[in-house]
Amino acid sequence: MWVTRIGDGDPAVHVRRFRVDVVRGPDAGLSQTFAHGLLRIGGKPSNDLCLSDRKVSGLHLEIRGDEQGYLLRDLESTNGTFVHGMRVKEVHIQPGTPISIGETELRFVPLDDSIELPLADNAAFPELVGDGPAMRKLFGMLGPVARTETTVLIEGETGTGKELVAEGVHRASSRAGGPFVVVDCGATPPTLFESELFGHERGAFTGADKAQAGLFEQAHGGTLFLDELGELPLELQPKLLRVLQSRRVRRVGGSKTIDCDVRLVAATNRDLAIEVNRGTFREDLFYRLAVAVVEVPPLRSRREDIPLLVEHFRNTLPGGAQARFPASLLAAMQEYYWPGNVRELRNAVERAIALPGLPLRTREVADEQAGAGDWDVDVTVPFKQAKQQFVDEFDRRFMSALLDAHGGNVAAAARATGIDRVSVYKIMNRLGIKRS
Numbered sequence: 356m357w358v359t360r361i362g363d364g365d366p367a368v369h370v371r372r373f374r375v376d377v378v379r380g381p382d383a384g385l386s387q388t389f390a391h392g393l394l395r396i397g398g399k400p401s402n403d404l405c406l407s408d409r410k411v412s413g414l415h416l417e418i419r420g421d422e423q424g425y426l427l428r429d430l431e432s433t434n435g436t437f438v439h440g441m442r443v444k445e446v447h448i449q450p451g452t453p454i455s456i457g458e459t460e461l462r463f464v465p466l467d468d469s470i471e472l473p474l475a476d477n478a479a480f481p482e483l484v485g486d487g488p489a490m491r492k493l494f495g496m497l498g499p500v501a502r503t504e505t506t507v508l509i510e511g512e513t514g515t516g517k518e519l520v521a522e523g524v525h526r527a528s529s530r531a532g533g534p535f536v537v538v539d540c541g542a543t544p545p546t547l548f549e550s551e552l553f554g555h556e557r558g559a560f561t562g563a564d565k566a567q568a569g570l571f572e573q574a575h576g577g578t579l580f581l582d583e584l585g586e587l588p589l590e591l592q593p594k595l596l597r598v599l600q601s602r603r604v605r606r607v608g609g610s611k612t613i614d615c616d617v618r619l620v621a622a623t624n625r626d627l628a629i630e631v632n633r634g635t636f637r638e639d640l641f642y643r644l645a646v647a648v649v650e651v652p653p654l655r656s657r658r659e660d661i662p663l664l665v666e667h668f669r670n671t672l673p674g675g676a677q678a679r680f681p682a683s684l685l686a687a688m689q690e691y692y693w694p695g696n697v698r699e700l701r702n703a704v705e706r707a708i709a710l711p712g713l714p715l716r717t718r719e720v721a722d723e724q725a726g727a728g729d730w731d732v733d734v735t736v737p738f739k740q741a742k743q744q745f746v747d748e749f750d751r752r753f754m755s756a757l758l759d760a761h762g763g764n765v766a767a768a769a770r771a772t773g774i775d776r777v778s779v780y781k782i783m784n785r786l787g788i789k790r791s
Contacts, residue, residue, distance in 0.1 A: 397430075482526065501525075505646050558608065559607045
């Protein structure tokens with residue numbers, strides 16, 4: 356994907372078309388051309404490229420366009436993915452790259468032409484803010500999706516604003532006058548999940564002293580948002596699938612079915628395709644939910660939106676209207692890689708309003724204050740986000756020290772530590788590490 360601008364006109368996003376040829380195997384001679392940012396290949400018909408090779412997993416691999424080119428990822432397939440004879444988990448591939456899966460060999464061929472994707476004219480969607488190409492591309496996709504009754508699956512890292520996307524879809528839909536009900540799949544105890552979703556009758560279990568409508572019933576006429584869908588217990592997934600297909604629920608302990616006119620929107624920070632291959636997420640439920648898939652970009656890939664987001668938070672947070680942010684703080688915000696994404700940026704703006712004059716509190720600042728061997732634990736963020744911050748911090752320190760030890764030579768650093776050179780570049784890009 357790349358961005359063009361003619362004169363002073365609005366930017367346009369282009370996606371290069373590419374072709375996948377089957378050069379060996381049961382489907383030899385098959386050739387298909389694609390023009391979208393994500394291609395999934397496997398043995399199931401729901402894949403973009405479906406193969407009849409029995410040694411190919413149902414969801415085998417994906418090829419995704421990113422800022423560095425084309426990223427191939429094996430989706431934890433049974434028999435693996437091989438590039439130039441080497442088994443890979445994740446690697447950027449070049450034109451003509453041979454890809455072997457099962458008894459099949461594929462050839463990846465980028466083409467010279469491209470398609471232009473529509474961008475929204477405005478810099479906002481209900482509940483969302485962003486003026487860069489990545490967000491305007493997202494807004495251009497959300498508008499048509501919101502006007503349908505299609506089930507939507509929202510993918511993205513923690514803190515990118517997936518719930519705001521879901522609420523924006525609801526507010527831009529014909530169901531805007533109905534309820535918007537949120538289910539936090541990561542916070543609901545497994546033993547209460549069925550009762551929470553479907554309701555229960557009086558006496559259905561110990562403590563059920565009265566009948567209770569479930570969240571499906573409460574969302575009647577509106578939208579039900581399943582947040583962190585990947586946390587949904589496996590034993591509950593077939594029951595959810597039946598409800599999605601029938602649009603009817605039966606309360607725990609009840610005998611009659613209740614009609615529920617509900618649109619379902621779900622979000623996850625997990626790769627559900629991998630979870631399907633691991634056996635922790637039902638394949639049929641995955642396909643039922645992934646009708647319209649929306650990916651929310653991380654903040655580090657849309658740094659041009661940071662000033663707009665800062666201004667938005669400054670105008671909406673208490674006391675922000677009187678706050679003044681020096682140019683040095685704004686510059687530091689645009690340099691930082693924001694592992695906690697927009698949620699972390701909002702916390703930073705709130706802190707700057709409450710405690711003006713203090714430097715941006717990134718982990719780099721915490722390191723200077725606490726010493727190289729320690730850093731602060733931020734207990735104001737969810738556990739998963741805090742844990743990811745520690746992982747990112749280790750990656751950043753390790754990679755920075757590794758590059759320093761090899762004079763910034765990425766190839767030498769990769770050889771010394773056994774990491775693929777492309778993976779080193781990917782880590783550097785993700786964490787904002789610059790070559791010295």
